[in-house]
Amino acid sequence: MQNPSKSRNRLIFAALAATLLFSFTADRNAAQASPESPVIALSNSYYGNTWRHQMVESFEEAAGQAKKDGKIQDFIVVNGDGTTNQQMSQMADLILRKVDVIAINAASETALNGTIQKACQAGIKVLAFDSIVSAPCAYTLGFDFAKYQGDMAREIAKRLNGKGNIIVVRGVKGSAPDNEMYNGQIEALKQFPEIKTVATVYGQATTSVAQSAVANVLPSLPHVDAVLGQGGGDDFGIAQAFEQYGGAYADAMPIISGGGSSNFIQWWSERRKKNGYSTISMNTTPGIGGAAFWLSYEIAKGAKPPQKMTMPVAVVDEKNLDEYLKMPSGTIVSPSFSQEWVQRMLLQSPAKQ
Template sequence: MKAHSFRRVLLCTALSLAPWLAQAATADKTIALSNNYAGNAWRQNMLASWDATGKQAVKDGVVAQVDAFTTAENQATEQAAQIQNLILQGYNAIVVDAASPTALNGAIKQACDAGIVVVSFDGTVSEPCAYRISMNFKQSGVAQMDYLAQRFPQGANVLEVRGLAGVSVDELIHSGIVAGAQKYPQLKIVGTVNGNWSQTAAQKAVAGVLPSLPKVDAVVTQGDDGYGTAQAFSAAGRPTPVVIFGNREEELSWWKQQRDAHGYQSFSISSAPSISSLAFWVAQQVLDGKQFPHDLESPAATVTQETLDASLQGLPKGGIVSQPVSVDDLARLKPAATAAN
């Protein structure tokens, strides 16, 4: 996969508006983002993609106003109240990265009943009236175990680093890890911790559990936690396992350093932060009268041993491997098998 720097992603997002948008009947419409959490690099990059896309759409007269609001630390009750406030403010569409697949459903239904278009992405909601855009997170967990099965055909001890408890993304990736463990019984899960999609939290959590664990051959993760996990093993003086990464520059740079010095091999997978821009365009297009399935699947972004150097080329500090996004990229979305995907 050819990597793009995040700055280049924002530039392409801003410049790639399709000509037929000039005919869009949404010039007077307003769109808001309700985001449940902003405490890691992926979320910051996601918000930056949303901001760049929204500003350009307003400048081009596609919509009248685009805003973003983030709650404190994944609080579902606060996010539900926030959505209710956005309803009262009269937004025509609300895009949601949700704290819970179910806890926001009452507020989501209120928005739909008020004639507001609701598009959830990343952390999606189960309310039927909403649209859902997500990477196949369960399959990303299976893909990690597929990779480890190839690396360790004779078996391996695996540590699982999970994300934020109670969020659908965490549950889905975990279900993929469980399915992979059933598929490959030689891969034994010897411990599980919550890294909260944070390098610092993951390092602390892994450091706390390491003394109770046998030799760990590999670590499966969820994103924004791989580098912190590797640092925990180093600080404990334990051999560095195969850590699966989540496309963050910090992780990929560490991987490259270890590869160049010791031949270290790994694999990296994550959703692209620019999925927020895909969600914006779905909302805008639904407001414009276009029809979409309510469950849509966006492709994962992966980095392999062969594409590591290309993926790092031009990727800035704090960046995440992503793809440029325009309204044309809605064609890349395919119907998802279930609402969970």
């Protein structure tokens, strides 16, 4: 019978050897990456809502097709918990693995700048998208959050004839998009001094969190005429909170700004048929994940895009509402963005293949 201590030592040694072999293989493969056969990484700071899930899926779908077609050597996806510390650690690992391009959806506009600068100094290209950064060496692909949320806030204020009580439901706390969207809403509302914000809560761009946040404040509020959200599924959560509260809202729901979620669109359609309910929906498109992959690929291949680029938002109103009724439950309105779209719409000139 073998000595148990010696047996354990052999197992530990074998596991250590396997780990070292894997690390050596990964480092060797990363070192062999090149613009001819690049390795492209996604560093996603937060994975806790539908929008981020769809964004990652769109990146993986585009990257998987590119790998199948032999355009890239490999791709890497790392998801974080929303903290800058974890994303810094993950970014440091990607730098050590010597990937060619890092597409980053950042936890902070500024806190990751030092790590991003290190990546750039190591010869790694960095594309910050959606929640972007201010590091000067990074390309950025964002949305005009302040403008589109300001446009939606003004439209709803006009529907209220410039008077009424509203709730503002903010998004992912501490993120650049949340700050920009909120500032856009507040700036727009300055044009309507008789509209009063009676509560501001965080919904984390998530159906369940938004529903709970609104439900918790409703009993203490005067009658609410409208709610401004940020999307990602919070729109349906907000609607559910008012449905459950009932009372005066049973027949006269507030105007809820849509964020492009399929569940909200279906709820909106049913309400519209019942009593003519009307609103508007605008949302950032999670398909940006696919656009970010193809833009990263083009950059790896030598493309020189503008330093700052902007993505379109999706708009749903009564005119095109029916077009989205067959969307799967729990999804967000979003087109997909192909390599050809990226070349045509984001690059100054088509990149060579």
